[in-house]
Amino acid sequence: MTPAAEARLTRVARLRAAHSYGLVLGLIIVVFVFTSVAPNSSWADSTLVLLQSLTLVTALWTSGVAQADSKISIGLVALATASALALLVFGGDFFKAVVLVLAGLLTIATIATVALGIVDQGEANVKAVTGAVCVYVLIGLLFVFLYGVIAVVSSGDFFAQGTDGTRSLRLYFSFVTLATLGYGDYTPAHELGRTLAIVEALFGQLYLVTVIAVLVSRMRGREPAQP
Numbered sequence: 001m002t003p004a005a006e007a008r009l010t011r012v013a014r015l016r017a018a019h020s021y022g023l024v025l026g027l028i029i030v031v032f033v034f035t036s037v038a039p040n041s042s043w044a045d046s047t048l049v050l051l052q053s054l055t056l057v058t059a060l061w062t063s064g065v066a067q068a069d070s071k072i073s074i075g076l077v078a079l080a081t082a083s084a085l086a087l088l089v090f091g092g093d094f095f096k097a098v099v100l101v102l103a104g105l106l107t108i109a110t111i112a113t114v115a116l117g118i119v120d121q122g123e124a125n126v127k128a129v130t131g132a133v134c135v136y137v138l139i140g141l142l143f144v145f146l147y148g149v150i151a152v153v154s155s156g157d158f159f160a161q162g163t164d165g166t167r168s169l170r171l172y173f174s175f176v177t178l179a180t181l182g183y184g185d186y187t188p189a190h191e192l193g194r195t196l197a198i199v200e201a202l203f204g205q206l207y208l209v210t211v212i213a214v215l216v217s218r219m220r221g222r223e224p225a226q227p
Contacts, residue, residue, distance in 0.1 A: 021114065043088060115135060139200070
């Protein structure tokens with residue numbers, strides 16, 4: 001057996017032995033709630049990027065990719081801490097945009113890590129479904145950060161209603177779009193914002209009718225038949 005194959009087996013063995021995505025989902029819920037209730041301030045943005053780095057480190061550990069005290073985990077936390085401190089010390093739109101971009105990149109990395117863990121399961125089970133739910137919520141949070149970057153760097157208002165919106169309002173808009181509810185009370189003013197909203201809506205629909213639906217149906221298929 002090749003070293004790469006052995007490493008993969010070790011990762012899968014660790015994952016199946018003791019880890020689940022409950023802790024990751026818990027941290028994602030903390031990020032969601034904090035995004036909803038925290039004020040529109042630099043310290044809140046700094047806290048968010050730190051929470052995102054902690055979520056990624058936890059996902060890396062849960063998926064068996066890296067230990068919590070590994071160099072990559074420590075490096076991610078250090079990078080997030082440095083960017084958070086830079087925003088608090090220097091402030092300004094530039095460092096705010098940097099922190100939002102970093103938070104988005106950390107979210108993308110977390111999505112990829114959890115997706116790897118789901119694939120490593122090799123079967124539809126509770127861990128896989130929990131991981132899939134994590135990915136769904138993370139997609140909504142990712143677009144919150146993307147909308148925030150546009151609001152910071154663009155010259156005009158993000159929403160056609162004449163406002164950039166607070167972080168909480170962009171969270172509301174993101175998940176309304178992801179769920180394709182289409183209330184219409186807030187709409188993007190820029191072409192880039194509209195394009196991202198379309199992409200998010202497509203992601204939301206396709207993800208629910210493919211990944212989540214397939215996992216749940218396969219779990220039901222594994223249930224023993226009733227006598």
